[in-house]
Amino acid sequence: MTMLLPQFELHKPTSLKEALDLARGFGDDFDYLSGGTDLLPNYKCGLNASANVISLAHIAELKAISPTEIGAGVCLRDLERSKEVPASVAYTASQIASPLIRESATLGGNLMLDTRCHFFNQSYFWRRTLGYCLKADGDVCHVIPKIMKDGKSVTNSFTCVATHSSDLAPLLVALGASCTLAGPAGTRTLKLSEFYKGDGIARFDLQRGEIFTKVSLPNTSGIRSGYKKLAPRRSIDFPVLGVAAALGLGKDGRVESLRIGLGACETIPVLYDFSGKDKQAERGNAIFTEPTKGMPEVIGKKLDDALIQTIADHVTRTAQPKLNVPMEPAYRKKMAGVFARRLLTELRS
Amino acid sequence: MAKKLLKMMVNGRAVEIACAPNQTLAVALRDELNLTGTKIGCDMGTCGCCTVEINGKAKLSCLTLAHECEGASITTIEGLNQYQMHPLQKAFAECGGSQCGYCTAGFVMKSHALLAECPNPTREQLKEELAGNLCRCTGFVKIYEAVERAASELREKAPVEPAPATAR
Ligand SMILES: Cc1cc2nc3c(=O)[nH]c(=O)nc-3n(C[C@H](O)[C@H](O)[C@H](O)COP(=O)(O)OP(=O)(O)OC[C@H]3O[C@@H](n4cnc5c(N)ncnc54)[C@H](O)[C@@H]3O)c2cc1C
Ligand code: SF4
Numbered sequence: 146m147t148m149l150l151p152q153f154e155l156h157k158p159t160s161l162k163e164a165l166d167l168a169r170g171f172g173d174d175f176d177y178l179s180g181g182t183d184l185l186p187n188y189k190c191g192l193n194a195s196a197n198v199i200s201l202a203h204i205a206e207l208k209a210i211s212p213t214e215i216g217a218g219v220c221l222r223d224l225e226r227s228k229e230v231p232a233s234v235a236y237t238a239s240q241i242a243s244p245l246i247r248e249s250a251t252l253g254g255n256l257m258l259d260t261r262c263h264f265f266n267q268s269y270f271w272r273r274t275l276g277y278c279l280k281a282d283g284d285v286c287h288v289i290p291k292i293m294k295d296g297k298s299v300t301n302s303f304t305c306v307a308t309h310s311s312d313l314a315p316l317l318v319a320l321g322a323s324c325t326l327a328g329p330a331g332t333r334t335l336k337l338s339e340f341y342k343g344d345g346i347a348r349f350d351l352q353r354g355e356i357f358t359k360v361s362l363p364n365t366s367g368i369r370s371g372y373k374k375l376a377p378r379r380s381i382d383f384p385v386l387g388v389a390a391a392l393g394l395g396k397d398g399r400v401e402s403l404r405i406g407l408g409a410c411e412t413i414p415v416l417y418d419f420s421g422k423d424k425q426a427e428r429g430n431a432i433f434t435e436p437t438k439g440m441p442e443v444i445g446k447k448l449d450d451a452l453i454q455t456i457a458d459h460v461t462r463t464a465q466p467k468l469n470v471p472m473e474p475a476y477r478k479k480m481a482g483v484f485a486r487r488l489l490t491e492l493r494s
Numbered sequence: 495m496a497k498k499l500l501k502m503m504v505n506g507r508a509v510e511i512a513c514a515p516n517q518t519l520a521v522a523l524r525d526e527l528n529l530t531g532t533k534i535g536c537d538m539g540t541c542g543c544c545t546v547e548i549n550g551k552a553k554l555s556c557l558t559l560a561h562e563c564e565g566a567s568i569t570t571i572e573g574l575n576q577y578q579m580h581p582l583q584k585a586f587a588e589c590g591g592s593q594c595g596y597c598t599a600g601f602v603m604k605s606h607a608l609l610a611e612c613p614n615p616t617r618e619q620l621k622e623e624l625a626g627n628l629c630r631c632t633g634f635v636k637i638y639e640a641v642e643r644a645a646s647e648l649r650e651k652a653p654v655e656p657a658p659a660t661a662r
Contacts, residue, residue, distance in 0.1 A: 146534065146535075146536075146537060147521060147534050147537055148537040148538065150516040150517075150518065151516065152495045152514075152516055153495070153515060153516055154495060154515055155515035155516075155559060155561050155562075157561070157562075157564075178559075180557075181557050181558065181559065181562075182539055182554075182557050185518075185539075185557050185559075186538045186539055186557070189537065189538065198515070200559075200562060202562060222551075242539075242626070243542070243625050243626025243627075244552075244604075244622070244623050244625065244626055245539075245542055245545055245552055245553060245554050245604065245626035245627070246539055246554065246557070246626060248551045248552065248553045249553050249554065249557060249558065379625075380625035380626070381540060381625060381626055
């Protein structure tokens with residue numbers, strides 16, 4: 146069955162500057178396209194399509210890869226085979242979608258993947274029968290339609306809680322990566338964890354026209370990292386839960402640093418930073434409680450089974466998966482802790 | 495949204511086709527070049543039916559815009575058997591790797607790209623690499639057997655030189 150793409154003009158700049166100039170001319174009515182493996186399926190469903198599409202696939206500046214910097218245009222197939230990047234990054238890339246998709250899919254597209262939801266990733270016809278939703282064409286959220294305000298009155302929710310289903314995002318957030326954005330006003334760099342906003346529609350801290358150019362990794366020598374993915378089928382499905390960890394362990398087995406990234410639960414990859422000052426950092430959707438509350442002390446302690454279980458319990462208690470992607474939230478919540486425990490046990494040995 | 499003339503190499507032959515910016519490569523191959531061996535299954539990236547080789551890499555033609563392939567070299571299932579059946583095609587037929595046949599072109603193209611990179615894949619590698627191609631008839635075992643048979647045949651004799659372009 147052929148799914149028709151809406152009408153648009155395609156532009157193929159060969160430099161960042163040219164792309165930014167084009168974008169400026171289109172105001173709000175454009176989208177960037179890298180591999181197209183996320184944008185084109187959404188366009189085929191008539192989801193928020195624009196009249197102009199600017200392809201970033203022909204910009205060589207975006208394709209550099211080194212141990213500390215990965216260009217947004219690097220395709221996942223190259224990333225999974227790269228000997229330069231940390232092994233956990235290559236492994237996680239290899240768990241995304243299928244080999245066919247990974248030939249086209251890029252790192253930038255993966256980190257900027259549109260959020261997903263049962264009520265959103267559907268054909269136009271399907272969505273029309275339900276009266277659409279906040280994220281496209283409508284004015285109600287079917288996942289969380291009402292919220293308590295001031296602890297008593299019930300009002301309509303105007304926040305989209307669609308899930309951010311990238312596999313690489315939780316890992317890169319746990320590794321402490323930062324990202325560089327190039328815009329009409331110049332280039333800026335910020336922590337990847339701060340790039341995501343707790344809103345399924347606004348999604349990113351991104352000025353209109355800005356291009357995601359690269360991810361920079363801090364020095365990861367001595368850091369043990371890994372990722373575990375839960376999906377209905379291992380072969381091709383989006384994650385319904387992803388747990389990543391970056392662990393610094395002293396010679397005596399004591400924890401020097403620990404950061405856990407939780408993917409496919411909320412509109413952002415959630416960061417649990419057990420080491421930093423930003424332990425109470427603002428995160429996630431404002432209408433929910435903070436998972437950082439009551440975080441156990443782990444720094445300087447020996448990473449024995451009991452401590453691992455305490456960390457896992459904290460992750461389970463605070464994970465907030467929504468009922469908008471496959472598999473029950475209760476199961477995914479429980480598995481978040483199970484994965485955290487397995488991952489830390491593996492990383493310890 | 496005017497159509498624009500695009501030059502590309504398709505199955506070793508230089509072609510020029512008029513495509514709209516919102517045409518996928520799958521639609522362009524089928525509608526403009528009449529190369530209907532490439533099938534459109536889900537058209538959403540999930541099934542792998544529309545796999546073709548773009549500059550030697552097996553990609554989904556349903557998630558690739560025709561305009562993005564300007565100047566590229568493309569091989570479709572028709573490009574494999576211009577004079578005789580390709581060992582992969584023969585093996586799929588002999589091993590029962592194809593039943594209804596809708597997914598077969600995609601499987602053959604993905605396997606073709608795989609064997610070019612890795613002439614002797616293990617069964618595990620095959621499963622990983624073919625994970626993006628779905629077949630609802632065979633149960634996959636016969637497909638893996640077919641690819642393994644073709645791989646050993648291709649390893650024994652030097653690969654058949656691609657036939658010179660023929661007028662279609
Ligand atoms: C069947 C199927 C299965 C999938 N499974 C998975 C999975 O298991 N895990 C997973 O994480 N993903 C999965 N995906 C989603 C997708 O394939 C990947 O996330 C991929 O990495 C997206 O990259 P892309 O280059 O194709 O993005 P595109 O589709 O080109 O872009 C995605 C979004 O990012 C924006 N964008 C892209 N690059 C830039 C940039 N440099 N600057 C600014 N904006 C940019 C685009 O405007 C668009 O909104 C799947 C997709 C399909 C169709
Ligand atoms: S979470 Fe609510 S608003 Fe967001 S896509 Fe799903 S139904 Fe729509």
